[in-house]
Amino acid sequence: MFDRVVEAGDILPATEAIEMMDQVDLGPTIDIPEIPAGADPANITGEERRFLQGEIRRLKAERNALVLAHNYVPADIQDVADAVGDSLYLAQRGADSDADVLAEPSVLFMNQILAAMKKPHQKVLAPHLGALCSLAAHADVEKVRAWKEEHPDGLVISYVNTYIEVKAESDYCCASANAGKVLLHALEHSRPEQPILFLPDLFLGFYAARLMERRGQPLGRLWLMMGACHVHERIRPAHVEEQRRLHPGALTVVHPECGCTSACMRQVREGVVPETMLQFRSTQGMVALIKEVPQKEVIVATEVGNLHPMHKAVPEKTLIPASREALCAYMKQNTLANLYLSLRDMVHEITVDPELARRARIPIERMLRIL
Numbered sequence: 001m002f003d004r005v006v007e008a009g010d011i012l013p014a015t016e017a018i019e020m021m022d023q024v025d026l027g028p029t030i031d032i033p034e035i036p037a038g039a040d041p042a043n044i045t046g047e048e049r050r051f052l053q054g055e056i057r058r059l060k061a062e063r064n065a066l067v068l069a070h071n072y073v074p075a076d077i078q079d080v081a082d083a084v085g086d087s088l089y090l091a092q093r094g095a096d097s098d099a100d101v102l103a104e105p106s107v108l109f110m111n112q113i114l115a116a117m118k119k120p121h122q123k124v125l126a127p128h129l130g131a132l133c134s135l136a137a138h139a140d141v142e143k144v145r146a147w148k149e150e151h152p153d154g155l156v157i158s159y160v161n162t163y164i165e166v167k168a169e170s171d172y173c174c175a176s177a178n179a180g181k182v183l184l185h186a187l188e189h190s191r192p193e194q195p196i197l198f199l200p201d202l203f204l205g206f207y208a209a210r211l212m213e214r215r216g217q218p219l220g221r222l223w224l225m226m227g228a229c230h231v232h233e234r235i236r237p238a239h240v241e242e243q244r245r246l247h248p249g250a251l252t253v254v255h256p257e258c259g260c261t262s263a264c265m266r267q268v269r270e271g272v273v274p275e276t277m278l279q280f281r282s283t284q285g286m287v288a289l290i291k292e293v294p295q296k297e298v299i300v301a302t303e304v305g306n307l308h309p310m311h312k313a314v315p316e317k318t319l320i321p322a323s324r325e326a327l328c329a330y331m332k333q334n335t336l337a338n339l340y341l342s343l344r345d346m347v348h349e350i351t352v353d354p355e356l357a358r359r360a361r362i363p364i365e366r367m368l369r370i371l
């Protein structure tokens, strides 16, 4: 049906991209590292943990440092952090902070946001420089530039999971928590025929496309990139079905980057599953949702690290990962030991080119304003 081979990272009209969703290999184009032993709290003795957490607390005070940890990093890092949250929340906390050091156990694209937004006296530290992202790797800046050349009046909305070069080419950034709002804002503030490119996550793009349709907006102006996160993409409909069979009374909450998103949305749309039993939320939105819902059991379709802040929020509820294999090896490059060393030796400073930072701040600041 399609006269060319479509690869991960290609940009297609939304209707074609959605049609090809299950036919394109969206696997990672970069190596997936081994998860180090130190990323599993079970491999650290109580004495070691007390030492490392005590030293991190001491260094935070000594260096006037703020530790910003993503929900997917190991639990013992989350427990010693000043803020734990998703990419949007940590970008906000970093932008609001006057601390001298912003140490962020997360991944490079998030560290780059802090480096672009930081005040002149601040340093941004990453515990490990190998913390990359398979989704960000799909977003090839040359493909974005080529699309812009073909569509000079087009608008680019890039998901936060992109590197600084792509953000610098974008009109808006968004995170999973505000993707819908950013898209609606862009629709309201553009001409009806203006093309819009949403990148790089195809599943989140599908979610955005459904939102456009619900608002009566034709999909003809929307373009999507064939990108995916290998962790979320591998959470397939069969994983969710199996857990729902085992736990029939449980609420299911799905991150829109998941490979099960389109099937789950279809089930809700067709009335196969009531909306009260199947919901879609961002990483941080899941933590908020679990406090509000009546169900005592919740099936969680996202990276399993997010179960830690969810459990802390409501310890009496039972959380069931849709897939226990949904582990991000990039996020797990962060360990207590390398966070300690980075703060102790002030190493792994993240810097970005000042001109790229200037251009990237425009879409990032829009993302932080549209909440």
Ligand code: SF4
Pocket: 072, 107, 132, 133, 134, 135, 136, 161, 229, 230, 231, 232, 303, 328, 329, 330, 331
């Ligand atoms: S979970 Fe996926 S999107 Fe998030 S950092 Fe890991 S590879 Fe990237």
